[in-house]
Amino acid sequence: MLKIEAIFRPERVNAVSNALVEEGVTGFHYQNVTGQGRQAGIEVVTGRGGTTATRSAVSKTLLVTVVEDDKKDAVIEAIVSATRSGEIGDGKIFVSAVSDAIRVRTGESGDSAL
Structure with missing residues (x-):
């Protein structure tokens, strides 16, 4: 199982x-x-005079999902296709291993808990 975390522009949530x-x-x-x-x-431009200021903190959306190993490439491609504009700030995707998952309601574990 793999955890996929994607950070991207908030306006792309529905597409993703x-x-x-x-x-x-x-x-x-x-x-x-x-x-x-x-x-x-x-x-960013502030005020009427066209004064600019640098805003170091930028709003993004963080999406987290856990998928079976064989879905990794398809999920990453789906996220990239839905978020890529070619501009700075399109985002990042991180993939990490998950050793187990447990569905609390049923006690199922592993892939069947997904």
């Missing part, structure tokens, strides 16, 4: 959700997060 469901992934969580990447923030 739809893409995951199309791949058969219906269990995932997402939340609004704030942070900065390599670009160290964004420049």
Whole structure:
């Protein structure tokens, strides 16, 4: 099993959700997060005079799902296709191993708990 964590632009949530469901992934969580990447923030125009300021914290969405190993490539491609614009700030995807999962209600474990 693999945990896939994706950080991307908030306006792409629906596109990502739809893409995951199309791949058969219906269990995932997402939340609004704030942070900065390599670009160290964004420049924003403040006030009428066109003054600019650098905002180091940028709003993003963090999506987390756990999938069977054989779904990894399809899930990553679905997320990339739904989020890539080619611009700075498109996001990142992290993949890590999960040793076990337990469905609390039934006691199932492993892939069957997903």
